[in-house]
Amino acid sequence: MDKINISSEHLESIKELCNIGVGRGASVLNTMLSCHISLSVPNVKIISSSDFKEELKLFAKENSISAVSLAFQGKISGSAQLMFPTETASSLIAVLVDEGDDLDMDALRAGTFCEVGNIVLNGVMGSISNILDLTFDYSVPEYIETNPENFVKKPSVAQDDSHVLLARTRFTIDELDIDGDIALFMQVGAIQALIETIEKKFEL
Amino acid sequence: MSQTDNIPCSNLFQHCPHGYQSLDYVPVGICIFDKNYHVLFWNKCLAQWSHVDKSDIVGKNIIEKFHTLNSPGFKERVDYVFRGGPPVLFSSQLHRNTIPCTLSDGSYMIQKTVISSIPSSKEEEFFALMAIENATELSRKVSEYRRLRNQAMEEVKLRKEAEEELRRYNKILVENQEIKMSEERLKVLLEMSGATAHELNQPLMTLLGTIELMNMTQTIPEEALKYINNIEQSAKRIADIVSKIQKIRQYQTRKYLNNISIIDFNGSSTPTQD
Numbered sequence: 176m177d178k179i180n181i182s183s184e185h186l187e188s189i190k191e192l193c194n195i196g197v198g199r200g201a202s203v204l205n206t207m208l209s210c211h212i213s214l215s216v217p218n219v220k221i222i223s224s225s226d227f228k229e230e231l232k233l234f235a236k237e238n239s240i241s242a243v244s245l246a247f248q249g250k251i252s253g254s255a256q257l258m259f260p261t262e263t264a265s266s267l268i269a270v271l272v273d274e275g276d277d278l279d280m281d282a283l284r285a286g287t288f289c290e291v292g293n294i295v296l297n298g299v300m301g302s303i304s305n306i307l308d309l310t311f312d313y314s315v316p317e318y319i320e321t322n323p324e325n326f327v328k329k330p331s332v333a334q335d336d337s338h339v340l341l342a343r344t345r346f347t348i349d350e351l352d353i354d355g356d357i358a359l360f361m362q363v364g365a366i367q368a369l370i371e372t373i374e375k376k377f378e379l
Numbered sequence: 380m381s382q383t384d385n386i387p388c389s390n391l392f393q394h395c396p397h398g399y400q401s402l403d404y405v406p407v408g409i410c411i412f413d414k415n416y417h418v419l420f421w422n423k424c425l426a427q428w429s430h431v432d433k434s435d436i437v438g439k440n441i442i443e444k445f446h447t448l449n450s451p452g453f454k455e456r457v458d459y460v461f462r463g464g465p466p467v468l469f470s471s472q473l474h475r476n477t478i479p480c481t482l483s484d485g486s487y488m489i490q491k492t493v494i495s496s497i498p499s500s501k502e503e504e505f506f507a508l509m510a511i512e513n514a515t516e517l518s519r520k521v522s523e524y525r526r527l528r529n530q531a532m533e534e535v536k537l538r539k540e541a542e543e544e545l546r547r548y549n550k551i552l553v554e555n556q557e558i559k560m561s562e563e564r565l566k567v568l569l570e571m572s573g574a575t576a577h578e579l580n581q582p583l584m585t586l587l588g589t590i591e592l593m594n595m596t597q598t599i600p601e602e603a604l605k606y607i608n609n610i611e612q613s614a615k616r617i618a619d620i621v622s623k624i625q626k627i628r629q630y631q632t633r634k635y636l637n638n639i640s641i642i643d644f645n646g647s648s649t650p651t652q653d
Contacts, residue, residue, distance in 0.1 A: 203452050203455055203456055206451045206452040206455065207450075207451055207452040207473070208473075245465055247465070271473075272472055272473070279525075279528070281521050281524065281525070282517055282521055283470075283471060283472045283517070283518060283521045284472070286470040286471055286472060286491060286514075287470045287472040287473055289468055289470060290468045290469065290470040290473055293465075293466070293467065293468040294456070296465070297456070297459065297464065297465045297467065300464075300465055301459055301464055301465070304463075304464070305462075310463050311463075311465075313464075313465040313466055313495075313496075314466075315466050315468075315493055315495065316465070316466065316468055
């Protein structure tokens with residue numbers, strides 16, 4: 176497996192890009208919805224897909240995972256995903272649409288969760304492409320619900336040489352505090368290209 | 380932008396790549412508009428759903444025509460599509476509909492909308508392709524499913540409560556039955572013991588009186604006196620038992636041979652603590 180040479184400056188730059196994107200997403204969500212959502216500054220790290228599998232199991236505990244996936248292709252290709260344990264995703268949506276404590280993740284709620292994920296991921300991908308002058312071809316965002324074991328078997332995650340840029344952020348809605356993960360799945364070459372672009376842009 | 384800023388559609392179409400007309404044959408509502416929100420293409424399906432003819436909308440500003448699109452955050456999200464940004468999704472639960480379309484029953488169609496970036500013939504220029512799916516049936520089915528599920532859950536809850544109540548009453552019934560049986564047993568025992576004591580006392584008194592008379596007789600041989608004494612002891616024992624039977628106030632048993640329970644005279648005649 177190829178190794179990734181990443182400095183703390185690189186990580187800080189990526190964190191800044193994610194933070195701008197997450198902030199943009201939060202701003203759109205607050206404009207659209209009546210409840211106030213704040214998204215914390217993400218904690219960013221790059222890990223191998225095998226380490227990610229372990230993290231995901233801990234993150235989901237015994238739950239299934241609900242994720243919104245946005246695939247992109249260009250100079251850097253991969254997929255961006257916003258992930259929550261399904262129960263957490265469902266409570267988030269129940270609060271957003273004011274549906275009490277009903278936690279069933281049906282097709283309507285999955286669609287709403289997809290829109291919330293779309294807003295956050297568009298913010299993140301938008302800031303990456305805007306600031307780094309990158310253009311991507313995007314697929315239509317899709318909703319995925321599966322257990323952590325099957326989630327890590329997805330082709331975008333399971334490749335041996337793929338790495339995950341994991342940005343963990345916290346959604347705070349009134350009194351509800353929930354953790355959500357934003358993950359960017361890229362192969363080593365793509366992450367290296369991202370780092371090179373950051374180096375050029377920020378003259379690191 | 381006002382209605383007066385509308386651009387003639389002939390000018391707009393010159394930038395459009397050919398082939399949009401094929402979108403007239405897809406079963407979803409399709410609209411293509413530029414960065415000024417001027418409609419470039421309006422497919423047949425959307426015209427049929429919205430009752431707005433292509434000729435009435437192409438070249439016009441879509442937000443001015445449909446105020447539902449003037450919702451908070453709409454432009455902020457869609458503007459980025461004109462720079463090649465990711466698709467923007469509008470869920471049926473948060474937005475109900477993007478283009479109001481009336482159904483045959485008079486209700487509004489519930490829609491799921493995706494606005495994607497498509498390149499124009501000019502470099503670095505993108506149009507927005509709005510694809511609208513009719514999600515009315517799905518929404519109704521999900522709502523119906525939720526109603527039935529909630530009803531079923533309410534019924535299960537009520538059934539559980541009823542079962543719990545039934546268990547509680549059953550327990551009370553069993554307890555009452557045991558009390559009643561115990562009372563019945565005691566009643567029978569008291570009647571039986573009263574009758575027994577009464578019936579035994581008569582011959583017992585005669586027996587004890589006769590023994591006393593025999594003891595007073597001087598002519599009884601020494602050997603016979605020993606037997607008479609044994610008879611007297613047994614008669615006194617019977618008198619003691621009869622006395623205990625008379626004092627029975629509760630039903631108490633003790634184990635006997637062959638796993639049989641018999642009345643415990645000692646225990647039953649002892650006054651209870653309470």
